[in-house]
Amino acid sequence: GGNLVLKFMGEGGHQLPVLAAVAVSTPIDLAASCARLMAPRNFVYHRYMLDEMKREALAPSAALTAAERAAIAGARTLYEFDDRFVAPHFGYRGAPDYYESNAAKNFLAGANQPTLILHALDDPWVPAESYAAIDWSTLPMIEAALTQGGGHMGFHGVGSLTPWHDRAAALWLTQKGLGPASHVRDEVRPPQ
Numbered sequence: 001g002g003n004l005v006l007k008f009m010g011e012g013g014h015q016l017p018v019l020a021a022v023a024v025s026t027p028i029d030l031a032a033s034c035a036r037l038m039a040p041r042n043f044v045y046h047r048y049m050l051d052e053m054k055r056e057a058l059a060p061s062a063a064l065t066a067a068e069r070a071a072i073a074g075a076r077t078l079y080e081f082d083d084r085f086v087a088p089h090f091g092y093r094g095a096p097d098y099y100e101s102n103a104a105k106n107f108l109a110g111a112n113q114p115t116l117i118l119h120a121l122d123d124p125w126v127p128a129e130s131y132a133a134i135d136w137s138t139l140p141m142i143e144a145a146l147t148q149g150g151g152h153m154g155f156h157g158v159g160s161l162t163p164w165h166d167r168a169a170a171l172w173l174t175q176k177g178l179g180p181a182s183h184v185r186d187e188v189r190p191p192q
Contacts, residue, residue, distance in 0.1 A: 002023035003023075003103070005026075006104035006108065006115065009021045010104065010106075010110040010111050012110060019113060019178055020113055020173060021116070024155075024169070025119060025120065025153045025165075027130070028104040028126075028131070029103050029133075030098075030103045031099040032127045032130050033127065033130070034078055034082070034099065036126065042124060049078065050075065057085065071088075072085050079095055082095040086098060105133075105134065108142055109138070111142055114176055115141055116142075116169060116172045117142060117144045118145050118147075119147070120146075120150030121146055121147065121148055122149055123152045128146075131146055
């Protein structure tokens with residue numbers, strides 16, 4: 001969802017009255033994230049995600065051709081799923097075209113509303129290199145908070161049942177004048 005949010009913001013928010021956005025642990029480079037997710041160390045997660053995507057795509061109510069159903073059922077990796085089903089189904093030439101056309105990294109400069117990106121550099125699914133390749137100082141509407149620790153959506157705070165990313169997002173939104181957050185302290189330390 002984070003890639004979609006950032007792409008949406010970079011496309012100008014489609015002129016909707018969106019005041020701000022927050023994205024957490026976002027795969028801003030879809031090709032790099034797909035490759036990382038398919039790495040041997042992520043085998044269990046990769047398998048689970050692929051199985052869930054196939055199950056959802058093959059739901060009895062899905063309006064698919066026999067060829068699309070066969071492509072979904074035969075996909076052995078997320079890349080194959082995207083290359084054989086998702087990309088052609090939505091008019092792309094293949095997974096590389098789909099990834100490049102939809103990667104949030106290509107749309108960040110177009111953001112016209114405040115946007116906060118929270119990402120842990122030790123995320124096992126989303127490569128830190130995707131974030132290191134961006135000159136954040138050239139993106140005036142985007143604030144990137146890149147922490148050393150936190151994993152993928154694992155920003156668990158010490159001494160709080162509320163995850164760090166929720167507290168950090170609430171504080172940031174409050175600082176932007178976009179909502180009360182009386183439960184958030186002024187100091188929100190990132191995870192170590």
